[in-house]
Amino acid sequence: MNLLLLQPEQQLDESHWRLDERQARHVQSVLGLTEGQPCKAGLLDGPQGTCIIESIKNKEITVSFKADSQNVEPLKLSLLLALPRPKMLKRILIDATSLGIKRIVLINSWKVDKSYWQTPNLKADLLREKMLLGLEQARDTQLPELLLAPRFRPFVEDRLDHWAGDGPRILAHPGDHAPLPRNLPGPACLAIGPEGGWTPFEVEMLCDRGFQCHAFGRRILRVETALPALVGGMMQLP
Amino acid sequence: MNLLLLQPEQQLDESHWRLDERQARHVQSVLGLTEGQPCKAGLLDGPQGTCIIESIKNKEITVSFKADSQNVEPLKLSLLLALPRPKMLKRILIDATSLGIKRIVLINSWKVDKSYWQTPNLKADLLREKMLLGLEQARDTQLPELLLAPRFRPFVEDRLDHWAGDGPRILAHPGDHAPLPRNLPGPACLAIGPEGGWTPFEVEMLCDRGFQCHAFGRRILRVETALPALVGGMMQLP
Numbered sequence: 001m002n003l004l005l006l007q008p009e010q011q012l013d014e015s016h017w018r019l020d021e022r023q024a025r026h027v028q029s030v031l032g033l034t035e036g037q038p039c040k041a042g043l044l045d046g047p048q049g050t051c052i053i054e055s056i057k058n059k060e061i062t063v064s065f066k067a068d069s070q071n072v073e074p075l076k077l078s079l080l081l082a083l084p085r086p087k088m089l090k091r092i093l094i095d096a097t098s099l100g101i102k103r104i105v106l107i108n109s110w111k112v113d114k115s116y117w118q119t120p121n122l123k124a125d126l127l128r129e130k131m132l133l134g135l136e137q138a139r140d141t142q143l144p145e146l147l148l149a150p151r152f153r154p155f156v157e158d159r160l161d162h163w164a165g166d167g168p169r170i171l172a173h174p175g176d177h178a179p180l181p182r183n184l185p186g187p188a189c190l191a192i193g194p195e196g197g198w199t200p201f202e203v204e205m206l207c208d209r210g211f212q213c214h215a216f217g218r219r220i221l222r223v224e225t226a227l228p229a230l231v232g233g234m235m236q237l238p
Numbered sequence: 239m240n241l242l243l244l245q246p247e248q249q250l251d252e253s254h255w256r257l258d259e260r261q262a263r264h265v266q267s268v269l270g271l272t273e274g275q276p277c278k279a280g281l282l283d284g285p286q287g288t289c290i291i292e293s294i295k296n297k298e299i300t301v302s303f304k305a306d307s308q309n310v311e312p313l314k315l316s317l318l319l320a321l322p323r324p325k326m327l328k329r330i331l332i333d334a335t336s337l338g339i340k341r342i343v344l345i346n347s348w349k350v351d352k353s354y355w356q357t358p359n360l361k362a363d364l365l366r367e368k369m370l371l372g373l374e375q376a377r378d379t380q381l382p383e384l385l386l387a388p389r390f391r392p393f394v395e396d397r398l399d400h401w402a403g404d405g406p407r408i409l410a411h412p413g414d415h416a417p418l419p420r421n422l423p424g425p426a427c428l429a430i431g432p433e434g435g436w437t438p439f440e441v442e443m444l445c446d447r448g449f450q451c452h453a454f455g456r457r458i459l460r461v462e463t464a465l466p467a468l469v470g471g472m473m474q475l476p
Binding site for chain 1: 333471
């Protein structure tokens with residue numbers, strides 16, 4: 001936790017917030033802060049700044065907050081990601097958020113196991129919690145927009161073109177393709193398939209919406225390894 | 239497991255190998271192969287090829303192997319990594335290996351918790367097991383060389399210059415530095431610090447051995463996210 005991320009429901013009055021349990025534990029056990037000491041903080045979807053520990057009573061901590069800096073710039077990359085297996089979804093959301101991605105669609109694919117869509121990890125509050133962890137890690141305050149697309153074809157046919165917006169649309173795909181573009185300022189859109197890859201039909205549908213296949217080495221990487229490697233490879237990180 | 243990686247101790251005669259328990263389970267439960275069917279395989283530190291399931295008796299599987307292709311090219315990047323917390327070491331070794339890194343030093347740093355050096359995860363056979371998982375993932379057969387350097391200064395003073403070899407020596411470090419070099423063919427050497435970063439003294443010692451600081455965005459990434467992002471950013475992946 002590199003930032004105390006203060007949420008609207010924690011606000012007590014104009015300038016005071018109550019830390020939640022996890023934040024309070026971190027402030028006391030990891031940072032060892034006492035009353036009067038400062039700590040980096042930010043308002044969710046707002047500015048960054050400094051908070052002062054105003055009072056510690058039992059395990060309840062009240063802080064004041066003063067904005068003193070702009071938030072870090074977002075990464076101008078939209079991510080279309082085949083729903084990963086539940087165990088890895090948590091880590092991938094934390095990673096994607098800490099890398100600065102602000103627009104994510106988790107989409108179905110032929111090779112996504114149907115059971116993945118039934119997992120409790122897909123509940124909105126759990127998805128949000130993982131993205132908050134990514135923000136705390138990267139000292140960022142702007143929560144990504146996350147969409148679920150449990151049906152591939154309707155999303156790709158009806159919504160993808162608008163959603164993907166301007167800029168190159170990159171499909172990382174094994175085979176004899178042009179190398180990955182490098183050092184893009186963004187905007188750009190990146191599609192990452194499931195383990196085993198998109199089917200030829202899915203690739204064709206994505207290419208019909210302006211995606212182009214690019215090669216990224218011959219190795220087969222796990223999605224959780226490929227995501228940061230691709231993002232670091234193709235984007236300028238702000 | 240994208241490759242059955244056959245090890246010397248599994249060899250029965252000139253052309254036959256016995257699968258270990260995990261491989262046998264994978265062949266039966268995940269791949270659903272039966273006698274006579276082929277599967278991608280490779281000899282540890284040797285060529286790749288195809289194995290044929292020769293016999294399945296109870297849970298014991300014997301295969302024949304025929305080499306038919308060269309191994310994938312290694313990534314010409316040496317990694318000097320401050321020892322990560324035990325929980326993450328496993329994942330980082332799998333990732334580094336699957337990305338194709340062949341030379342790794344796990345080194346101490348002021349901010350590495352001393353207890354990390356006592357963890358059972360550092361036993362040679364467990365480290366090796368994680369790297370084998372990375373090889374299986376990426377369809378590679380060449381095991382990385384892994385060194386432990388539990389004392390920073392003696393390693394850096396006496397061995398680092400020789401170990402790091404030719405090519406640029408990159409220190410990813412927050413601050414106002416030149417941007418990360420891009421798309422290097424290698425050889426190159428990358429130093430990644432612990433959570434909280436190298437101390438100024440450590441940075442100075444590394445710079446005395448030819449390392450140069452480079453910036454990689456303003457965000458604070460976890461080591462396990464930073465590693466693939468940096469590798470994907472600075473290297474051409476073969």
